[in-house]
Amino acid sequence: MPELPEVETVVRAIRPALINRQICAFWYDWEMVFNHVPARMIEDQIMQQEILGVSRRAKYIVIQLTHDYLVIHLKMTGRLYVCPAEEIHDADKWVHFKLGLNDGNELRFSDPRKFGKVYLMTTLESLEAKLGPEPLEDAFSLEIFLERIKGYKRKIKPLLLDQGFIAGVGNIYADEALNRAHIHPERLANTLNPEELENLYLMIRQVLQDGIAYEGASVSWYRKPDGTKGESQNHFYAYNQEGKPCRFCGHPIEKIRVAQRGTHYCPHCQI
DNA sequence: CGGACAACCTGGCGGC
DNA sequence: TGCCGCCAGGTTGTCC
Secondary structure, three states: OOOHHHHHHHHHHHHHHHOOOEEEEEEEOOHHHHOOOOHHHHHHHHOOOEEEEEEEEOOEEEEEEOOOEEEEEOOOOOEEEEEEOOOOOOOHHHEEEEEEEOOOEEEEEEOOOOOOEEEEEOOOHHHHHHOOOOOOOOOOOHHHHHHHHOOOOOEHHHHHHOOOOOOOOOHHHHHHHHHHOOOOOOOEHHHOOHHHHHHHHHHHHHHHHHHHHOOOOOOOOOOOOOOOOOOHHHHOOOOOOEOOEOOOOOOEEEEEEEOOEEEEEOOOOOO
């Protein structure tokens, strides 16, 4: 669930509390959160480093340190928040990784499903190598989109979910973009006409931008770092809207499976 | 290239 | 009430 808008919301919320702080404590209770890298190695490396920046790339949270990058992926149920070390937070029971900061605050990473991961990188090359363009950046023009989609014969929805094609789109916003562009999720990419492609390009950007404005979608586990819900789920056209009338034609939204993923669409106007 | 599927995990929920 | 089994979904890896 944390997709581009949710991760962007988290980054914006925690950035002010992290910038220019120094790491002075390290705690974990589940070593696999570091993805097979020994916790001691990470601890030794990052201790005393300063946080120079907090940003987002695709669905990754990138914390730039003096010499390295701490890269965090929330997967489905991860939460990240900063609070005073003595403060109790309702997601604390699933915290698997914590950093103490030199102002008395802590950065906590909580994840009941234990899918989320923390990576230590000296460069971002390995990330960049597998990720497509950021859909909201100016550089992601219609021309670039048309150029990139050329040659793909896959179904359009799984292509939108492919992080190497476009970065940051997940199950929710893929369904939303396809509904607004009136495109069936199983249409093969190479059968979309120029008008449909332009519409899809615009709708991808629109649903992501709206998602950020609504501070993300609290469908199940996602919460903002302050613990409150985002508003995006109150503005869905298709996702989780089975049986409800399509905003465009009134026909009930249906749920099917496409590439093993729950998919919500309007069988009447998404063709 | 594309697709299917398992694996990673656990809370929440429907069914009985 | 309590137990069972299934579902949720981002990413990686394997296999056909």
